[in-house]
Amino acid sequence: MAMRKILIFHIILFLICILSACKSVEDNRMPQNELSQGIETSSVNSTTLNPVRESSIDKGIDYNLKPLTERKNVYRIGIGDSILVSVWKHPELGTDGISAARGGTIVEEDGSIFLPLIGRVKVASLTIGEAREKLAKAYSKYVKNPQVVVSIQSYESKRFYILGEIRNAGAYTIKFPISLRQALSLAGGLLPLADLERAYIIRNGRILPIDFVSLVEKGDDRFDIEIIDDDFIFIPKKGEENVYVLGEVKSPGIVKMVNGKMNLLSAIASRGDFTIFAVKDNVKIIRGPLNSPKVITVNLGKLSNKAQEGNISNFELKPGDIVYVPDTAIGRLDKILQKIAPVLRTINEGLQPFYIYDLIRNTR
The missing domain is CATH 3.10.560.10 (Outer membrane lipoprotein wza domain like)
Structure with missing residues:
Protein backbone atom coordinates (compact mmCIF):
# COMPACT_ATOMS: atom_id res chain seq x y z
CA MET A 1 0.00 0.00 0.00
CA ILE A 61 22.19 -5.11 -33.87
CA ASP A 62 20.02 -8.22 -33.93
CA TYR A 63 16.52 -6.95 -33.19
CA ASN A 64 15.08 -10.41 -34.02
CA LEU A 65 12.23 -8.75 -35.91
CA LYS A 66 10.33 -11.27 -37.97
CA PRO A 67 6.80 -11.15 -39.33
CA LEU A 68 4.40 -13.09 -37.13
CA THR A 69 3.82 -15.62 -39.93
CA GLU A 70 7.48 -16.66 -39.63
CA ARG A 71 7.15 -17.42 -35.93
CA LYS A 72 5.55 -20.41 -34.25
CA ASN A 73 1.96 -19.59 -33.40
CA VAL A 74 2.09 -20.62 -29.72
CA TYR A 75 1.39 -18.94 -26.41
CA ARG A 76 3.85 -19.37 -23.58
CA ILE A 77 2.66 -19.36 -20.00
CA GLY A 78 3.81 -16.38 -17.95
CA ILE A 79 3.92 -15.15 -14.38
CA GLY A 80 0.46 -14.03 -13.25
CA ASP A 81 -1.50 -16.29 -15.61
CA SER A 82 -4.22 -18.41 -14.03
CA ILE A 83 -3.92 -22.09 -15.00
CA LEU A 84 -6.56 -24.82 -14.95
CA VAL A 85 -5.30 -28.38 -14.52
CA SER A 86 -7.36 -31.57 -14.43
CA VAL A 87 -6.38 -35.24 -14.19
CA TRP A 88 -8.85 -37.69 -15.70
CA LYS A 89 -10.63 -39.78 -13.03
CA HIS A 90 -8.70 -37.91 -10.32
CA PRO A 91 -10.44 -34.54 -9.81
CA GLU A 92 -8.80 -34.17 -6.41
CA LEU A 93 -5.37 -33.90 -8.05
CA GLY A 94 -6.09 -30.94 -10.31
CA THR A 95 -6.76 -27.30 -9.54
CA ASP A 96 -10.28 -28.23 -8.36
CA GLY A 97 -8.57 -29.94 -5.48
CA ILE A 98 -7.12 -26.60 -4.33
CA SER A 99 -10.13 -24.31 -4.45
CA ALA A 100 -13.42 -25.10 -6.09
CA ALA A 101 -14.41 -21.44 -5.87
CA ARG A 102 -11.32 -20.02 -7.53
CA GLY A 103 -10.91 -22.79 -10.06
CA GLY A 104 -7.41 -22.00 -11.29
CA THR A 105 -3.96 -21.65 -9.79
CA ILE A 106 -1.79 -18.57 -10.33
CA VAL A 107 1.70 -18.78 -11.78
CA GLU A 108 3.85 -17.34 -9.00
CA GLU A 109 6.84 -14.99 -9.25
CA ASP A 110 9.24 -17.94 -9.44
CA GLY A 111 7.31 -19.30 -12.43
CA SER A 112 5.72 -22.20 -10.55
CA ILE A 113 2.21 -23.41 -9.73
CA PHE A 114 1.15 -25.51 -6.76
CA LEU A 115 -0.84 -28.72 -7.25
CA PRO A 116 -1.98 -31.47 -4.88
CA LEU A 117 0.37 -34.40 -4.43
CA ILE A 118 3.17 -33.14 -6.68
CA GLY A 119 3.62 -29.72 -5.04
CA ARG A 120 5.32 -26.88 -6.92
CA VAL A 121 6.11 -27.26 -10.61
CA LYS A 122 7.67 -24.58 -12.81
CA VAL A 123 5.58 -23.90 -15.90
CA ALA A 124 6.49 -20.31 -16.88
CA SER A 125 7.76 -19.99 -20.48
CA LEU A 126 6.27 -23.39 -21.39
CA THR A 127 3.59 -23.91 -24.02
CA ILE A 128 0.34 -25.60 -23.01
CA GLY A 129 1.58 -28.84 -24.55
CA GLU A 130 4.93 -28.67 -22.78
CA ALA A 131 3.25 -27.94 -19.45
CA ARG A 132 0.88 -30.88 -19.94
CA GLU A 133 3.78 -33.26 -20.60
CA LYS A 134 5.74 -31.98 -17.60
CA LEU A 135 2.77 -32.38 -15.24
CA ALA A 136 1.93 -35.83 -16.62
CA LYS A 137 5.49 -36.93 -15.92
CA ALA A 138 5.27 -35.61 -12.36
CA TYR A 139 1.92 -37.34 -11.74
CA SER A 140 3.15 -40.62 -13.26
CA LYS A 141 5.04 -41.30 -10.04
CA TYR A 142 1.69 -41.64 -8.27
CA VAL A 143 -0.88 -42.37 -10.99
CA LYS A 144 -0.64 -44.97 -13.72
CA ASN A 145 -0.74 -43.39 -17.19
CA PRO A 146 -2.17 -40.03 -16.04
CA GLN A 147 -4.29 -38.12 -18.56
CA VAL A 148 -3.63 -34.44 -17.86
CA VAL A 149 -5.48 -31.48 -19.36
CA VAL A 150 -4.01 -27.96 -19.05
CA SER A 151 -5.71 -24.71 -20.07
CA ILE A 152 -5.38 -21.02 -19.27
CA GLN A 153 -8.21 -19.55 -17.23
CA SER A 154 -7.06 -15.93 -17.53
CA TYR A 155 -4.20 -14.21 -19.32
CA GLU A 156 -2.43 -11.73 -17.04
CA SER A 157 1.29 -12.07 -17.67
CA LYS A 158 1.81 -10.22 -20.95
CA ARG A 159 0.66 -6.77 -22.03
CA PHE A 160 1.45 -4.21 -24.67
CA TYR A 161 0.66 -0.49 -24.65
CA ILE A 162 -0.57 1.64 -27.54
CA LEU A 163 -1.01 5.39 -27.15
CA GLY A 164 -1.54 8.47 -29.27
CA GLU A 165 -3.73 8.78 -32.38
CA ILE A 166 -5.51 5.46 -31.99
CA ARG A 167 -9.24 5.06 -31.31
CA ASN A 168 -8.94 3.03 -28.13
CA ALA A 169 -5.58 3.86 -26.59
CA GLY A 170 -4.70 1.68 -23.64
CA ALA A 171 -3.03 -1.39 -22.23
CA TYR A 172 -3.91 -4.70 -23.90
CA THR A 173 -3.44 -8.23 -22.60
CA ILE A 174 -1.70 -10.59 -25.02
CA LYS A 175 -3.89 -13.70 -25.10
CA PHE A 176 -2.41 -15.15 -28.28
CA PRO A 177 0.42 -14.28 -30.66
CA ILE A 178 -0.45 -10.91 -32.20
CA SER A 179 1.15 -8.89 -34.98
CA LEU A 180 1.60 -5.12 -35.17
CA ARG A 181 -1.19 -4.76 -37.74
CA GLN A 182 -3.49 -6.83 -35.53
CA ALA A 183 -2.55 -4.70 -32.51
CA LEU A 184 -3.55 -1.53 -34.36
CA SER A 185 -6.85 -3.15 -35.32
CA LEU A 186 -7.46 -4.41 -31.77
CA ALA A 187 -7.08 -0.83 -30.53
CA GLY A 188 -9.81 0.33 -32.90
CA GLY A 189 -7.66 1.55 -35.78
CA LEU A 190 -5.84 4.79 -36.48
CA LEU A 191 -7.42 8.22 -36.15
CA PRO A 192 -7.45 10.55 -39.20
CA LEU A 193 -4.53 12.67 -37.94
CA ALA A 194 -2.22 9.74 -37.14
CA ASP A 195 1.34 10.62 -38.13
CA LEU A 196 2.74 7.30 -39.35
CA GLU A 197 6.07 8.82 -40.35
CA ARG A 198 6.87 9.61 -36.72
CA ALA A 199 5.23 6.54 -35.12
CA TYR A 200 7.51 4.21 -33.19
CA ILE A 201 7.75 1.10 -31.02
CA ILE A 202 9.91 0.87 -27.91
CA ARG A 203 11.01 -2.62 -26.87
CA ASN A 204 13.36 -3.36 -23.99
CA GLY A 205 14.56 0.23 -23.98
CA ARG A 206 15.23 0.39 -27.73
CA ILE A 207 13.37 2.06 -30.57
CA LEU A 208 12.67 -0.55 -33.23
CA PRO A 209 13.35 0.16 -36.94
CA ILE A 210 9.72 -0.20 -38.02
CA ASP A 211 8.39 1.67 -41.06
CA PHE A 212 4.72 2.29 -40.22
CA VAL A 213 4.05 3.99 -43.57
CA SER A 214 5.20 0.92 -45.50
CA LEU A 215 3.21 -1.40 -43.25
CA VAL A 216 -0.10 0.49 -43.18
CA GLU A 217 -0.20 2.27 -46.54
CA LYS A 218 1.80 -0.12 -48.72
CA GLY A 219 0.98 -3.44 -47.05
CA ASP A 220 4.63 -4.36 -46.53
CA ASP A 221 4.43 -7.45 -44.32
CA ARG A 222 8.12 -7.27 -43.44
CA PHE A 223 7.16 -4.76 -40.77
CA ASP A 224 4.17 -6.73 -39.45
CA ILE A 225 6.22 -8.00 -36.53
CA GLU A 226 5.02 -9.94 -33.52
CA ILE A 227 4.12 -7.74 -30.54
CA ILE A 228 5.58 -9.05 -27.30
CA ASP A 229 5.25 -8.33 -23.59
CA ASP A 230 5.74 -4.67 -22.57
CA ASP A 231 6.01 -3.33 -26.14
CA PHE A 232 5.14 0.38 -26.24
CA ILE A 233 3.56 1.69 -29.46
CA PHE A 234 3.13 5.43 -29.92
CA ILE A 235 1.31 7.15 -32.80
CA PRO A 236 1.91 10.95 -32.83
CA LYS A 237 -0.62 13.45 -34.13
CA LYS A 238 -0.06 15.35 -37.37
CA GLY A 239 0.23 19.07 -36.92
CA GLU A 240 1.36 18.94 -33.30
CA ARG A 332 26.36 6.24 -32.66
CA LEU A 333 22.68 6.68 -33.42
CA ASP A 334 21.60 3.40 -31.84
CA LYS A 335 23.27 4.45 -28.58
CA ILE A 336 21.47 7.80 -28.66
CA LEU A 337 18.09 6.17 -29.31
CA GLN A 338 18.74 3.64 -26.56
CA LYS A 339 19.21 6.50 -24.09
CA ILE A 340 16.17 8.52 -25.13
CA ALA A 341 13.69 5.64 -25.61
CA PRO A 342 12.82 5.14 -21.91
CA VAL A 343 12.34 8.90 -21.44
CA LEU A 344 10.07 9.19 -24.49
CA ARG A 345 7.98 6.34 -23.16
CA THR A 346 7.69 7.87 -19.70
CA ILE A 347 6.66 11.27 -21.07
CA ASN A 348 4.05 9.92 -23.47
CA GLU A 349 2.64 7.53 -20.87
CA GLY A 350 2.43 10.33 -18.34
CA LEU A 351 0.29 12.46 -20.66
CA GLN A 352 -2.35 9.72 -20.95
CA PRO A 353 -4.84 9.80 -18.03
CA PHE A 354 -6.01 6.24 -18.71
CA TYR A 355 -2.47 4.96 -18.33
CA ILE A 356 -2.11 6.43 -14.85
CA TYR A 357 -5.38 4.78 -13.85
CA ASP A 358 -4.27 1.45 -15.28
CA LEU A 359 -0.88 1.69 -13.60
CA ILE A 360 -2.38 2.51 -10.19
CA ARG A 361 -5.03 -0.18 -10.53
CA ASN A 362 -2.46 -2.88 -11.29
CA THR A 363 0.18 -1.82 -8.76
CA ARG A 364 0.51 -4.31 -5.98
Whole structure:
Protein backbone atom coordinates (compact mmCIF):
# COMPACT_ATOMS: atom_id res chain seq x y z
CA MET A 1 0.00 0.00 0.00
CA ALA A 2 2.82 2.39 0.89
CA MET A 3 4.61 1.68 -2.38
CA ARG A 4 1.38 2.41 -4.30
CA LYS A 5 0.97 5.79 -2.59
CA ILE A 6 4.59 6.70 -3.33
CA LEU A 7 4.15 5.73 -6.99
CA ILE A 8 0.93 7.75 -7.31
CA PHE A 9 2.61 10.78 -5.73
CA HIS A 10 5.56 10.65 -8.14
CA ILE A 11 3.29 10.25 -11.17
CA ILE A 12 1.18 13.26 -10.18
CA LEU A 13 4.29 15.33 -9.42
CA PHE A 14 5.73 14.41 -12.82
CA LEU A 15 2.57 15.53 -14.63
CA ILE A 16 2.46 18.84 -12.75
CA CYS A 17 6.08 19.52 -13.74
CA ILE A 18 5.38 18.80 -17.42
CA LEU A 19 2.23 20.92 -17.59
CA SER A 20 3.81 23.82 -15.69
CA ALA A 21 6.87 23.80 -17.93
CA CYS A 22 4.80 23.70 -21.11
CA LYS A 23 2.69 26.64 -19.94
CA SER A 24 5.71 28.81 -19.30
CA VAL A 25 7.51 28.22 -22.58
CA GLU A 26 6.71 31.61 -24.07
CA ASP A 27 7.91 33.47 -20.98
CA ASN A 28 11.21 31.57 -21.05
CA ARG A 29 12.15 32.49 -24.59
CA MET A 30 15.42 34.36 -24.85
CA PRO A 31 15.28 38.07 -25.72
CA GLN A 32 15.23 38.55 -29.45
CA ASN A 33 18.19 40.91 -29.36
CA GLU A 34 20.31 37.95 -28.29
CA LEU A 35 19.20 35.87 -31.26
CA SER A 36 19.06 36.27 -35.00
CA GLN A 37 17.59 34.42 -37.98
CA GLY A 38 17.66 30.60 -38.17
CA ILE A 39 20.48 28.96 -40.12
CA GLU A 40 20.46 26.34 -42.84
CA THR A 41 22.29 23.20 -41.86
CA SER A 42 23.93 22.91 -45.24
CA SER A 43 25.72 26.24 -44.93
CA VAL A 44 26.86 26.29 -41.31
CA ASN A 45 30.55 26.41 -40.47
CA SER A 46 31.68 22.99 -39.28
CA THR A 47 33.21 24.48 -36.14
CA THR A 48 29.73 25.41 -34.95
CA LEU A 49 27.35 22.87 -36.42
CA ASN A 50 28.43 19.59 -37.90
CA PRO A 51 26.88 18.63 -41.26
CA VAL A 52 23.61 16.75 -41.13
CA ARG A 53 24.37 13.07 -41.19
CA GLU A 54 21.86 10.66 -42.69
CA SER A 55 21.85 7.98 -40.03
CA SER A 56 20.17 4.65 -39.55
CA ILE A 57 20.00 2.18 -36.73
CA ASP A 58 23.13 0.06 -36.47
CA LYS A 59 22.74 -2.88 -38.85
CA GLY A 60 24.89 -4.98 -36.54
CA ILE A 61 22.19 -5.11 -33.87
CA ASP A 62 20.02 -8.22 -33.93
CA TYR A 63 16.52 -6.95 -33.19
CA ASN A 64 15.08 -10.41 -34.02
CA LEU A 65 12.23 -8.75 -35.91
CA LYS A 66 10.33 -11.27 -37.97
CA PRO A 67 6.80 -11.15 -39.33
CA LEU A 68 4.40 -13.09 -37.13
CA THR A 69 3.82 -15.62 -39.93
CA GLU A 70 7.48 -16.66 -39.63
CA ARG A 71 7.15 -17.42 -35.93
CA LYS A 72 5.55 -20.41 -34.25
CA ASN A 73 1.96 -19.59 -33.40
CA VAL A 74 2.09 -20.62 -29.72
CA TYR A 75 1.39 -18.94 -26.41
CA ARG A 76 3.85 -19.37 -23.58
CA ILE A 77 2.66 -19.36 -20.00
CA GLY A 78 3.81 -16.38 -17.95
CA ILE A 79 3.92 -15.15 -14.38
CA GLY A 80 0.46 -14.03 -13.25
CA ASP A 81 -1.50 -16.29 -15.61
CA SER A 82 -4.22 -18.41 -14.03
CA ILE A 83 -3.92 -22.09 -15.00
CA LEU A 84 -6.56 -24.82 -14.95
CA VAL A 85 -5.30 -28.38 -14.52
CA SER A 86 -7.36 -31.57 -14.43
CA VAL A 87 -6.38 -35.24 -14.19
CA TRP A 88 -8.85 -37.69 -15.70
CA LYS A 89 -10.63 -39.78 -13.03
CA HIS A 90 -8.70 -37.91 -10.32
CA PRO A 91 -10.44 -34.54 -9.81
CA GLU A 92 -8.80 -34.17 -6.41
CA LEU A 93 -5.37 -33.90 -8.05
CA GLY A 94 -6.09 -30.94 -10.31
CA THR A 95 -6.76 -27.30 -9.54
CA ASP A 96 -10.28 -28.23 -8.36
CA GLY A 97 -8.57 -29.94 -5.48
CA ILE A 98 -7.12 -26.60 -4.33
CA SER A 99 -10.13 -24.31 -4.45
CA ALA A 100 -13.42 -25.10 -6.09
CA ALA A 101 -14.41 -21.44 -5.87
CA ARG A 102 -11.32 -20.02 -7.53
CA GLY A 103 -10.91 -22.79 -10.06
CA GLY A 104 -7.41 -22.00 -11.29
CA THR A 105 -3.96 -21.65 -9.79
CA ILE A 106 -1.79 -18.57 -10.33
CA VAL A 107 1.70 -18.78 -11.78
CA GLU A 108 3.85 -17.34 -9.00
CA GLU A 109 6.84 -14.99 -9.25
CA ASP A 110 9.24 -17.94 -9.44
CA GLY A 111 7.31 -19.30 -12.43
CA SER A 112 5.72 -22.20 -10.55
CA ILE A 113 2.21 -23.41 -9.73
CA PHE A 114 1.15 -25.51 -6.76
CA LEU A 115 -0.84 -28.72 -7.25
CA PRO A 116 -1.98 -31.47 -4.88
CA LEU A 117 0.37 -34.40 -4.43
CA ILE A 118 3.17 -33.14 -6.68
CA GLY A 119 3.62 -29.72 -5.04
CA ARG A 120 5.32 -26.88 -6.92
CA VAL A 121 6.11 -27.26 -10.61
CA LYS A 122 7.67 -24.58 -12.81
CA VAL A 123 5.58 -23.90 -15.90
CA ALA A 124 6.49 -20.31 -16.88
CA SER A 125 7.76 -19.99 -20.48
CA LEU A 126 6.27 -23.39 -21.39
CA THR A 127 3.59 -23.91 -24.02
CA ILE A 128 0.34 -25.60 -23.01
CA GLY A 129 1.58 -28.84 -24.55
CA GLU A 130 4.93 -28.67 -22.78
CA ALA A 131 3.25 -27.94 -19.45
CA ARG A 132 0.88 -30.88 -19.94
CA GLU A 133 3.78 -33.26 -20.60
CA LYS A 134 5.74 -31.98 -17.60
CA LEU A 135 2.77 -32.38 -15.24
CA ALA A 136 1.93 -35.83 -16.62
CA LYS A 137 5.49 -36.93 -15.92
CA ALA A 138 5.27 -35.61 -12.36
CA TYR A 139 1.92 -37.34 -11.74
CA SER A 140 3.15 -40.62 -13.26
CA LYS A 141 5.04 -41.30 -10.04
CA TYR A 142 1.69 -41.64 -8.27
CA VAL A 143 -0.88 -42.37 -10.99
CA LYS A 144 -0.64 -44.97 -13.72
CA ASN A 145 -0.74 -43.39 -17.19
CA PRO A 146 -2.17 -40.03 -16.04
CA GLN A 147 -4.29 -38.12 -18.56
CA VAL A 148 -3.63 -34.44 -17.86
CA VAL A 149 -5.48 -31.48 -19.36
CA VAL A 150 -4.01 -27.96 -19.05
CA SER A 151 -5.71 -24.71 -20.07
CA ILE A 152 -5.38 -21.02 -19.27
CA GLN A 153 -8.21 -19.55 -17.23
CA SER A 154 -7.06 -15.93 -17.53
CA TYR A 155 -4.20 -14.21 -19.32
CA GLU A 156 -2.43 -11.73 -17.04
CA SER A 157 1.29 -12.07 -17.67
CA LYS A 158 1.81 -10.22 -20.95
CA ARG A 159 0.66 -6.77 -22.03
CA PHE A 160 1.45 -4.21 -24.67
CA TYR A 161 0.66 -0.49 -24.65
CA ILE A 162 -0.57 1.64 -27.54
CA LEU A 163 -1.01 5.39 -27.15
CA GLY A 164 -1.54 8.47 -29.27
CA GLU A 165 -3.73 8.78 -32.38
CA ILE A 166 -5.51 5.46 -31.99
CA ARG A 167 -9.24 5.06 -31.31
CA ASN A 168 -8.94 3.03 -28.13
CA ALA A 169 -5.58 3.86 -26.59
CA GLY A 170 -4.70 1.68 -23.64
CA ALA A 171 -3.03 -1.39 -22.23
CA TYR A 172 -3.91 -4.70 -23.90
CA THR A 173 -3.44 -8.23 -22.60
CA ILE A 174 -1.70 -10.59 -25.02
CA LYS A 175 -3.89 -13.70 -25.10
CA PHE A 176 -2.41 -15.15 -28.28
CA PRO A 177 0.42 -14.28 -30.66
CA ILE A 178 -0.45 -10.91 -32.20
CA SER A 179 1.15 -8.89 -34.98
CA LEU A 180 1.60 -5.12 -35.17
CA ARG A 181 -1.19 -4.76 -37.74
CA GLN A 182 -3.49 -6.83 -35.53
CA ALA A 183 -2.55 -4.70 -32.51
CA LEU A 184 -3.55 -1.53 -34.36
CA SER A 185 -6.85 -3.15 -35.32
CA LEU A 186 -7.46 -4.41 -31.77
CA ALA A 187 -7.08 -0.83 -30.53
CA GLY A 188 -9.81 0.33 -32.90
CA GLY A 189 -7.66 1.55 -35.78
CA LEU A 190 -5.84 4.79 -36.48
CA LEU A 191 -7.42 8.22 -36.15
CA PRO A 192 -7.45 10.55 -39.20
CA LEU A 193 -4.53 12.67 -37.94
CA ALA A 194 -2.22 9.74 -37.14
CA ASP A 195 1.34 10.62 -38.13
CA LEU A 196 2.74 7.30 -39.35
CA GLU A 197 6.07 8.82 -40.35
CA ARG A 198 6.87 9.61 -36.72
CA ALA A 199 5.23 6.54 -35.12
CA TYR A 200 7.51 4.21 -33.19
CA ILE A 201 7.75 1.10 -31.02
CA ILE A 202 9.91 0.87 -27.91
CA ARG A 203 11.01 -2.62 -26.87
CA ASN A 204 13.36 -3.36 -23.99
CA GLY A 205 14.56 0.23 -23.98
CA ARG A 206 15.23 0.39 -27.73
CA ILE A 207 13.37 2.06 -30.57
CA LEU A 208 12.67 -0.55 -33.23
CA PRO A 209 13.35 0.16 -36.94
CA ILE A 210 9.72 -0.20 -38.02
CA ASP A 211 8.39 1.67 -41.06
CA PHE A 212 4.72 2.29 -40.22
CA VAL A 213 4.05 3.99 -43.57
CA SER A 214 5.20 0.92 -45.50
CA LEU A 215 3.21 -1.40 -43.25
CA VAL A 216 -0.10 0.49 -43.18
CA GLU A 217 -0.20 2.27 -46.54
CA LYS A 218 1.80 -0.12 -48.72
CA GLY A 219 0.98 -3.44 -47.05
CA ASP A 220 4.63 -4.36 -46.53
CA ASP A 221 4.43 -7.45 -44.32
CA ARG A 222 8.12 -7.27 -43.44
CA PHE A 223 7.16 -4.76 -40.77
CA ASP A 224 4.17 -6.73 -39.45
CA ILE A 225 6.22 -8.00 -36.53
CA GLU A 226 5.02 -9.94 -33.52
CA ILE A 227 4.12 -7.74 -30.54
CA ILE A 228 5.58 -9.05 -27.30
CA ASP A 229 5.25 -8.33 -23.59
CA ASP A 230 5.74 -4.67 -22.57
CA ASP A 231 6.01 -3.33 -26.14
CA PHE A 232 5.14 0.38 -26.24
CA ILE A 233 3.56 1.69 -29.46
CA PHE A 234 3.13 5.43 -29.92
CA ILE A 235 1.31 7.15 -32.80
CA PRO A 236 1.91 10.95 -32.83
CA LYS A 237 -0.62 13.45 -34.13
CA LYS A 238 -0.06 15.35 -37.37
CA GLY A 239 0.23 19.07 -36.92
CA GLU A 240 1.36 18.94 -33.30
CA GLU A 241 3.92 21.68 -32.81
CA ASN A 242 6.01 20.17 -30.04
CA VAL A 243 9.67 19.35 -29.57
CA TYR A 244 11.29 17.15 -26.93
CA VAL A 245 14.25 18.26 -24.83
CA LEU A 246 15.88 15.29 -23.13
CA GLY A 247 19.11 14.30 -21.42
CA GLU A 248 21.21 16.60 -19.26
CA VAL A 249 18.70 19.40 -18.76
CA LYS A 250 17.11 20.15 -15.41
CA SER A 251 13.55 19.26 -16.43
CA PRO A 252 13.44 16.92 -19.46
CA GLY A 253 10.13 16.97 -21.31
CA ILE A 254 7.94 18.45 -24.03
CA VAL A 255 8.23 22.04 -25.25
CA LYS A 256 5.31 23.58 -27.11
CA MET A 257 6.35 25.70 -30.07
CA VAL A 258 5.04 29.27 -30.35
CA ASN A 259 3.27 29.82 -33.69
CA GLY A 260 5.21 26.88 -35.08
CA LYS A 261 8.57 28.34 -34.09
CA MET A 262 11.14 27.48 -31.44
CA ASN A 263 14.88 27.97 -31.42
CA LEU A 264 17.33 25.61 -29.80
CA LEU A 265 18.47 27.89 -26.99
CA SER A 266 14.92 28.82 -26.02
CA ALA A 267 13.85 25.17 -25.98
CA ILE A 268 16.67 24.24 -23.62
CA ALA A 269 16.03 27.30 -21.45
CA SER A 270 12.36 26.34 -21.15
CA ARG A 271 13.35 23.01 -19.60
CA GLY A 272 15.48 24.65 -16.91
CA ASP A 273 18.78 24.91 -18.83
CA PHE A 274 21.75 22.51 -18.65
CA THR A 275 22.78 20.37 -15.71
CA ILE A 276 26.39 20.46 -14.55
CA PHE A 277 27.00 17.16 -16.39
CA ALA A 278 25.92 18.41 -19.84
CA VAL A 279 28.37 17.99 -22.72
CA LYS A 280 27.42 21.18 -24.57
CA ASP A 281 29.69 20.71 -27.55
CA ASN A 282 27.99 17.46 -28.61
CA VAL A 283 24.25 18.22 -28.44
CA LYS A 284 22.20 16.00 -30.77
CA ILE A 285 19.04 16.94 -32.66
CA ILE A 286 17.15 13.90 -33.94
CA ARG A 287 14.88 14.84 -36.82
CA GLY A 288 12.40 12.84 -38.86
CA PRO A 289 11.03 9.30 -38.50
CA LEU A 290 12.79 7.37 -35.76
CA ASN A 291 13.30 4.34 -37.99
CA SER A 292 15.58 6.44 -40.26
CA PRO A 293 16.24 9.85 -38.71
CA LYS A 294 18.74 12.57 -39.44
CA VAL A 295 21.08 13.47 -36.61
CA ILE A 296 22.43 17.01 -36.31
CA THR A 297 25.35 17.59 -33.96
CA VAL A 298 25.62 21.07 -32.48
CA ASN A 299 28.54 22.61 -30.62
CA LEU A 300 26.23 24.50 -28.31
CA GLY A 301 28.97 25.88 -26.12
CA LYS A 302 30.22 28.08 -28.96
CA LEU A 303 26.74 28.68 -30.36
CA SER A 304 25.28 30.09 -27.14
CA ASN A 305 28.19 32.42 -26.51
CA LYS A 306 28.21 33.85 -30.04
CA ALA A 307 24.43 34.18 -30.09
CA GLN A 308 24.54 36.42 -27.04
CA GLU A 309 27.15 38.56 -28.78
CA GLY A 310 24.95 38.77 -31.87
CA ASN A 311 27.67 37.22 -34.04
CA ILE A 312 25.93 34.03 -35.06
CA SER A 313 22.41 32.84 -35.83
CA ASN A 314 20.60 30.50 -33.47
CA PHE A 315 19.40 27.12 -34.70
CA GLU A 316 15.66 26.81 -35.43
CA LEU A 317 13.91 23.57 -34.49
CA LYS A 318 11.18 21.81 -36.43
CA PRO A 319 8.03 20.14 -35.05
CA GLY A 320 8.83 16.71 -33.67
CA ASP A 321 12.55 17.38 -33.20
CA ILE A 322 14.20 15.62 -30.27
CA VAL A 323 16.98 17.60 -28.62
CA TYR A 324 19.29 15.33 -26.65
CA VAL A 325 21.96 16.79 -24.36
CA PRO A 326 24.42 14.00 -23.54
CA ASP A 327 26.68 13.49 -20.56
CA THR A 328 29.37 11.87 -22.72
CA ALA A 329 30.72 12.28 -26.24
CA ILE A 330 28.07 9.93 -27.61
CA GLY A 331 28.16 9.33 -31.35
CA ARG A 332 26.36 6.24 -32.66
CA LEU A 333 22.68 6.68 -33.42
CA ASP A 334 21.60 3.40 -31.84
CA LYS A 335 23.27 4.45 -28.58
CA ILE A 336 21.47 7.80 -28.66
CA LEU A 337 18.09 6.17 -29.31
CA GLN A 338 18.74 3.64 -26.56
CA LYS A 339 19.21 6.50 -24.09
CA ILE A 340 16.17 8.52 -25.13
CA ALA A 341 13.69 5.64 -25.61
CA PRO A 342 12.82 5.14 -21.91
CA VAL A 343 12.34 8.90 -21.44
CA LEU A 344 10.07 9.19 -24.49
CA ARG A 345 7.98 6.34 -23.16
CA THR A 346 7.69 7.87 -19.70
CA ILE A 347 6.66 11.27 -21.07
CA ASN A 348 4.05 9.92 -23.47
CA GLU A 349 2.64 7.53 -20.87
CA GLY A 350 2.43 10.33 -18.34
CA LEU A 351 0.29 12.46 -20.66
CA GLN A 352 -2.35 9.72 -20.95
CA PRO A 353 -4.84 9.80 -18.03
CA PHE A 354 -6.01 6.24 -18.71
CA TYR A 355 -2.47 4.96 -18.33
CA ILE A 356 -2.11 6.43 -14.85
CA TYR A 357 -5.38 4.78 -13.85
CA ASP A 358 -4.27 1.45 -15.28
CA LEU A 359 -0.88 1.69 -13.60
CA ILE A 360 -2.38 2.51 -10.19
CA ARG A 361 -5.03 -0.18 -10.53
CA ASN A 362 -2.46 -2.88 -11.29
CA THR A 363 0.18 -1.82 -8.76
CA ARG A 364 0.51 -4.31 -5.98
